Amino acid sequence: MSAPDLFASSVSLSRLGWDDSLAADLPDGLLPARVARVDRGAAEVLTAEGSLQAHYGASVRRAAAADPVALPCVGDWTGLRRLPEGRFELAALLPRRTAFVRGGVGRTSRGGLSGDSQGQVLAANVDIVFIAEPALHATDTADLGRIERLLALAWESGGRPVVLVTKSDLIGDALPHLLEEVAEAAPGVDVHAVCSVTGEGVDIVRGHLDGRHTAVVLGASGAGKSTLVNALAGEEIMETQRVRAGDGRGRHTTVHRELIRLPGGGLIIDTPGIRRIGLYDMGEGVDLAFSDIEDLAAECRFADCSHRAEPGCAVIAAIEDGTLPERRLVSWHKLRREAAWMASRSDPRLRKELQNRWKTIHKEMRKPGRIRP
Structure with missing residues (x-):
């Protein structure tokens, strides 16, 4: 032809x-x-x-x-x-419009940060990034740090992130509180409860595809990604396994990424469970994932406020009055530090500046009453 x-x-x-x-x-x-x-x-x-x-x-x-x-x-x-x-x-x-890239999965350096400056593309040309986080009856909570990390990568990819609290039938009356908790960690992002077994929320997920968009589903093993793909497809396309007794977790079955065309329109990429999620070549991804902190930072007395102990820090004030969880600021510091470290891997001058700056910060952090990164 x-x-x-x-x-x-x-x-x-x-x-x-x-x-x-x-x-x-x-x-x-x-x-x-x-x-x-x-x-x-x-x-x-x-x-x-x-x-x-x-x-x-x-x-x-x-x-x-x-x-x-x-x-x-x-x-x-x-x-x-x-x-x-x-x-x-x-x-x-062909040139990629969007690309979801995580940092190298090789060796690690001190502090648990990636020692490999290479990246791995998990999905390309996607419009929607579905972040699947399971609701587990054993803990009644979510891994908010994992959600924040995936959100940073999703925003950086150029796709639009959507958080799906999967297996919502496992948590009962605690679901509204969990959704509120997840929404707090995902400002400006749609958060939906989904149960692929009962069908709850599946039509909402399908609506994001709009009959023409491409989406990728990301999350840990056992988050219900393949079950969701099957529910969207209306048939068992991806192999799944039953959840384990006791903790509600599924066992990992998907071993490859695959693009699937859905009968009602749109395409979806199923992925294996992600164990390690390193940041890679970050621009504004972290800032967009923590837009609540960025908004507060605009009200700080000093433009270069580090949000640790400076007078007139609007971020610290929000923590003290309970409007911002301290956990959220700690996560922000951690991801920004990792993003800066990854950038320094290919820039010796930046790496030296970063090392000197962190020596100063660590000295300050040993003093009492400081917010730890």
């Missing part, structure tokens, strides 16, 4: 998210395809012809060797070249 013939099937391609701006980025002579699943050196891609396998071309391999972020990822739009023997080669990676 020639390139003009393929573009004639615009209805099929548009259901995958293809549009004129993407067509403008496609190199001449290549066929458009969207990555549904990746393997070593190859990808399963969706095209107007259907699903097919494509091996990485030389230019794609070279780019990925220089920077792992350039590896093809689920959700990517690519250009395919048909080889004489009939096989397809993934010859080009």
Whole structure:
């Protein structure tokens, strides 16, 4: 099939998210395809012809060797070249509109921060980032720190974050309090209770896809991500396992990321459970995830207030009057410190400045009555 013939099937391609701006980025002579699943050196891609396998071309391999972020990822739009023997080669990676990138998962340095400046793209060209956090009857609480970390990465990706409190049937009357707690950790973000078994909230989740958007579901193992995908699809597409007796947690079953087209429109990417969530190349992600602190900081007496012990600090005042949880400020300090550390990995001058600054801060922190980062 020639390139003009393929573009004639615009209805099929548009259901995958293809549009004129993407067509403008496609190199001449290549066929458009969207990555549904990746393997070593190859990808399963969706095209107007259907699903097919494509091996990485030389230019794609070279780019990925220089920077792992350039590896093809689920959700990517690519250009395919048909080889004489009939096989397809993934010859080009189109520019990403959005990309959810976490820091390297290699060794760690002192303090638990990532010692690897490389990143890993978990999903590309997504409009919505669903952050799944399970409601567990054993604790009646959520991992707010994990939610905040994922929110920072979601905002940085360029997608719109939405927090889903999954397995909401497990928590009973404590659900309203839990939703309030999660909403406090996610200012400006939609928070929904979802139970994929009973169907509660599934239509709300489907509404975010709007029949044309692409979403990724992220969260820890056992958060109910695959069960939610099955509920949205109306059939068992992803394998799931029953929750364990005693703590309500599911066992991890998804071992790969996969792009799934939903029958009612829209696409969704299911992902394995994330154990380690390192920050990577942060710009405004942390600030957007902590917009409540940023708003308060604008009222501080000093423009460079660190929100630890300075007079006239509006953030400390909010903690003292109970309008801002101290836990939230501690989390903000931690993520900002990690983001600065990751930035310093590729900048020796910045790394030295950061080390000197933290020596001064640590001396101050040993004094009584200070807010610890």
